[in-house]
Amino acid sequence: MPNPQPIEWNFKDLVLTDIKKNGGWVNAHAHIDRAFTIRPDSLDIYKKYMLTEKWDIVDAVKNASEDEYYRRISKALELMINQGVTAVGSFIDVDPVAEDRAIKAALRAKEQYKSQITVKLINQTLKGVIEPKARKWFDIGAEMVDIIGGLPKRDERDSGKGEEHFDVLLSTAKKLGKMVHIHVDQFNVQSDKETEMLANKTIEHGMQGKVVAIHSISLACQPKEY
Ligand SMILES: [Zn+2]
Incomplete structure (x- = not known):
């Protein structure tokens, strides 16, 4: 039996190279103002409640300061940049709980990272x-x-x-x-x-x-x- 041909290519590499060639990944729907807010003790809550109940349960993570929002959003953008994402559209909570703290932080981060990633903001x-x-x-x-x-x-x-x-x-x-x-x-x-x-x-x-x-x-x- 002839020796099988060695595999000299990898599907993941092929796809990633092509995506890069075409301008990179686009993340078309995210909520980066709530990134990194799930913790071991909140996992149980998210598991047990219905989506309609979660609309108010997340109030807990929306009481953040503008700086805390900026830290979350920046961390999320840096992670995406490192993974080759070149554009992202993200919802940002603008409501009686978050008021304008999240959107102000998001606008600052959008400006800060504009040379590395295109950010389109959407009000939730x-x-x-x-x-x-x-x-x-x-x-x-x-x-x-x-x-x-x-x-x-x-x-x-x-x-x-x-x-x-x-x-x-x-x-x-x-x-x-x-x-x-x-x-x-x-x-x-x-x-x-x-x-x-x-x-x-x-x-x-x-x-x-x-x-x-x-x-x-x-x-x-x-x-x-x-
Ligand atoms: Zn959504």
């Missing part, structure tokens, strides 16, 4: 955009970010105003000339129809080509006819 609306205090911080955040972010289910659950949440996001983005990036259909249930509503609302507001849906997992459990 974890407390919704309907309740007056939440709306105040949404309006402040919208001015400070590159892309308008959203989470319609928060207002749908709290007050049945998910549709209004879409309208606030899309009309604000249109007014400011920014793109939109929205968390939709996250619960893997047939009653979730947020991807469809986002498509309809995008057309209604004339925002075609400027809207991104993230998650959309409930689509997969809809019947084929849908």
Whole structure:
């Protein structure tokens, strides 16, 4: 039997070289203001609670100072730079709990690392955009970010105003000339129809080509006819 040819190439190396050649990795969805906040004693909490409960449980890690936020965000960016990431889009909490501490820290870090990584910031609306205090911080955040972010289910659950949440996001983005990036259909249930509503609302507001849906997992459990 002839000796097998020695393997002189490695799939991982091949892929990584090609990615580098094409400009590097792009991290299209992150929450770098909450990076490194999971600890052994909080793992149990994250395991036991539903996603809707976690929207408020994470308040604990959002009470950080601007400097603490800056430290987390910088550490996350340095890690990505070391791994060959050249661009990242990250949500940043701007709401009645985080106020503007996280976004101010993120803007500082964006400037600090701009020669090594392109950072696009998106405001996370974890407390919704309907309740007056939440709306105040949404309006402040919208001015400070590159892309308008959203989470319609928060207002749908709290007050049945998910549709209004879409309208606030899309009309604000249109007014400011920014793109939109929205968390939709996250619960893997047939009653979730947020991807469809986002498509309809995008057309209604004339925002075609400027809207991104993230998650959309409930689509997969809809019947084929849908
Ligand atoms: Zn997210």
